[in-house]
Amino acid sequence: MKLIIGGYAQGKLDYVIKKYNIDEKNVFDYELPTKEELESRSGSKIVINTLHRIIKKRIKEGGRPEEEIASFVKKNPDCIIICDEIGNGIVPMDPFERVYRERTGRILISLAENAEEVERIICGIPQKIK
C-alpha cells in the first residue's frame, strides 16, 4: 500500500493517475469499494481518493473506519490511498470536528506505519517522506 497525503487541491489524484497510469473507474471517492466492485476490477490497481471524506462519513454513520480501512488494506495490499491533511489548523469548536480530526490523524499514522511508501504532495510536486 502506498499513502499519498497533502493539502486540499494540491494535485494528489492527478499525480497518482499519471504516475501509475490509473483508469479512473478504479478510483473510489466517498466510500470504500464493495466486494462486487473489487471483483469486477480484479488485477487492477485500486485508488482510494479523499480518504478523509470516507472517514468522516463512517464516523457520522456510527461505523468503525479504523477497522474497515485496516481490513480493506489487508485484502488489497497493492492499493493507493490518498488523503487530505486536515490537522493543521486551530482546534475546532465543534466536538464532532475535533473527533474527526483526531481519528483521521490516528488512522493516517497507522497507515503510514504499514505503508511501503509515503509521499506528500505540494503544488503537484511529491516529497517522499517514507
Added chain:
Amino acid sequence: MTILILGGSASGKSKIAEDTICSLCSSRKYYIATMKVGNDEENIERVAKHREQRREKNFVTIECPSNIENALKEMDTQKNVLLECVSNLTANEMFFGTEITSIEDTVNNVVNGIKTLAKECDNLVIVSNNIFESGSEYDESTRDYIKALGQINRELIDVSDEAYEAVVGIKVRIK
C-alpha cells in the same frame, strides 16, 4: 542541544518528541506540561493518554501553564527536558490573564521564557503546533493568537539546533 518538533493535531508529534528526548537521555527526564486541564472530559482523556505514553519512560512531570522559566525551580542539576506544548503555553499567556495580552508581549513572554529554559537545560525538546494551514477564517483574537504562535515558532527555530515536522507519524527534518 535544543530540538523543535512541530506538527498538526494527531500528527504523532508527542510520540516523536518523547522518542527524541529519550534518545538523548536514558535516565530521569522532566516533562513540562502546559495544559490547563480543568474539568473538560476530552482534555482529561487526552492528558491520560499522554501520561500513559510517558509511563515507564522515566519522566517527572512539572505542571507549568505559564511563566515557563519557573519550571527550572523544580529541577535538579541534570536537566533533560520535554516541553509540551508551546501552543497551550501561548494561549495561556495570551488569554488567561485579567485582560488579553498583546501579540508582542505574548511573543516576548513565551520566547524569553523558553530561551531561559534552553540556556539552563542539558537537552530541551520543544513541541509546538502547526495551526497555520486550515484556510478557515477566524475572529480577531484567534487571528492574533495564530500570528503570535507563528512568530514564536520562527523565533524558536532560530535558537534550535535541529527542527522536525511530524507528518502522519513520520519525522521530517526542516532544520
